[in-house]
Structure formats: structure tokens, C-alpha cells
Amino acid sequence: CHYFIKNKGETLVMVPNLYVAWHAGKSQWKNFKSLNKNSIGVEINNPGHNFNYKKFSKNQIQSIIKLSKILIKKYKIKSKNILGHSDIAPERKKDPGENFPWKGLAKQGIGLWHSISLQSLKKNRKIELDKVSEKMFYNNLSKIGYITKKTDNIKNRKFNIYIVEAFQRRFRQELINGKVDKECLIISKNLVKKFY
Numbered sequence: 001c002h003y004f005i006k007n008k009g010e011t012l013v014m015v016p017n018l019y020v021a022w023h024a025g026k027s028q029w030k031n032f033k034s035l036n037k038n039s040i041g042v043e044i045n046n047p048g049h050n051f052n053y054k055k056f057s058k059n060q061i062q063s064i065i066k067l068s069k070i071l072i073k074k075y076k077i078k079s080k081n082i083l084g085h086s087d088i089a090p091e092r093k094k095d096p097g098e099n100f101p102w103k104g105l106a107k108q109g110i111g112l113w114h115s116i117s118l119q120s121l122k123k124n125r126k127i128e129l130d131k132v133s134e135k136m137f138y139n140n141l142s143k144i145g146y147i148t149k150k151t152d153n154i155k156n157r158k159f160n161i162y163i164v165e166a167f168q169r170r171f172r173q174e175l176i177n178g179k180v181d182k183e184c185l186i187i188s189k190n191l192v193k194k195f196y
Contacts (some may be wrong), residue, residue: 082147
């Protein structure tokens with residue numbers, strides 16, 4: 001990564017911005033592949049999902065806000081281009097995960113978030129979609145930037161579950177189950193407008 005944020009919020013420069021760092025690995029977003037070549041990678045110290053995943057400390061979040069604002073200004077980064085590792089490599093990565101405060105960061109101009117109230121969304125949680133609505137959801141994900149695959153075989157269906165989980169970790173953090181429901185569809189529709 002280019003930057004590493006320690007538990008108490010100290011930010012270390014690991015690789016200068018001018019150089020390619022290997023934080024994303026095999027990755028894709030929209031038409032971009034191997035995002036290491038055109039991204040700045042930030043890692044935040046956390047044991048991760050396989051080792052007692054924790055909430056991020058207040059100091060870590062303050063540091064990510066400060067660093068992000070500097071990088072956004074310096075490189076004129078658009079909010080829609082601020083992504084998590086799980087967005088670009090959902091088969092392999094879960095970070096920064098459901099404890100990462102994407103909604104709060106979006107209020108600071110760092111990344112995007114939907115504009116639908118939680119109360120409104122909860123009414124639609126776990127309501128199954130028909131095939132047409134499910135297809136619309138995956139089309140919305142593609143418009144946002146996620147890479148989806150045709151669900152004609154088991155391998156592609158499994159990949160799409162990873163994509164849905166990544167979407168949920170980012171935009172519906174209360175329930176990550178890999179299942180598409182009406183709530184996910186509503187969020188995706190709202191986000192398409194923001195990403196364009």
C-alpha cells in the first residue's frame with residue numbers, strides 16, 4: 001500500500017504516490033483492470049474478518065479523513081472513485097468491511113452514499129425480487145462499476161454472491177447475506193444517479 005494507518009491513527013508512508021503499490025492485486029472496476037496501476041492504496045490496521053474483525057478506532061477514522069482530503073485535493077479525485085478493496089476484488093477481499101463508516105465519510109465528501117432513510121429501507125428488507133427486478137439490480141451494479149457475471153453456471157452464481165456481499169458491506173452494512181432483496185434494489189437505483 002502507499003499509506004498504512006496504525007491503531008492510534010499514525011499514518012505511515014509505505015510507497016511514494018508516484019510508484020505503483022501492490023495493495024489491490026487482481027482487481028477490476030468498470031473498464032479498469034489491475035487497479036494498482038491507477039490508484040493510491042490505503043491500509044488501516046485491523047485483524048480482518050478471519051481474525052476477530054474490529055471496529056476502527058476514532059483516531060484511525062480521523063486520520064483517514066485527513067489523508068483522504070489531502071489526496072482528493074491534490075489529485076482531484078472524484079467521490080465516485082473512492083473505493084474499498086472489496087469493491088474491486090470481491091472474490092478475495094472483504095476490507096474495509098461493514099465496520100468502516102462509509103456513510104459518515106460521504107458526509108465529509110469522501111466517497112458516495114445513498115440518500116434513502118434507514119426506516120424507509122427496512123420496510124423492504126428481505127422482500128424477494130422477481131427475475132426482472134433481480135436483473136435490474138445487477139444492471140445497476142454494472143452501471144455503478146461492479147463487475148458482474150452472467151449467472152448461467154455455478155461458478156458465476158458464486159461470484160455474484162461475492163459481489164452482492166461487497167455491495168452490502170459498503171451500502172447496506174446492517175445485513176450482509178449475499179442475497180438480493182428489494183432493499184438492495186432501491187439502494188442500487190439511488191446510487192446509479194449519484195455515480196453518473
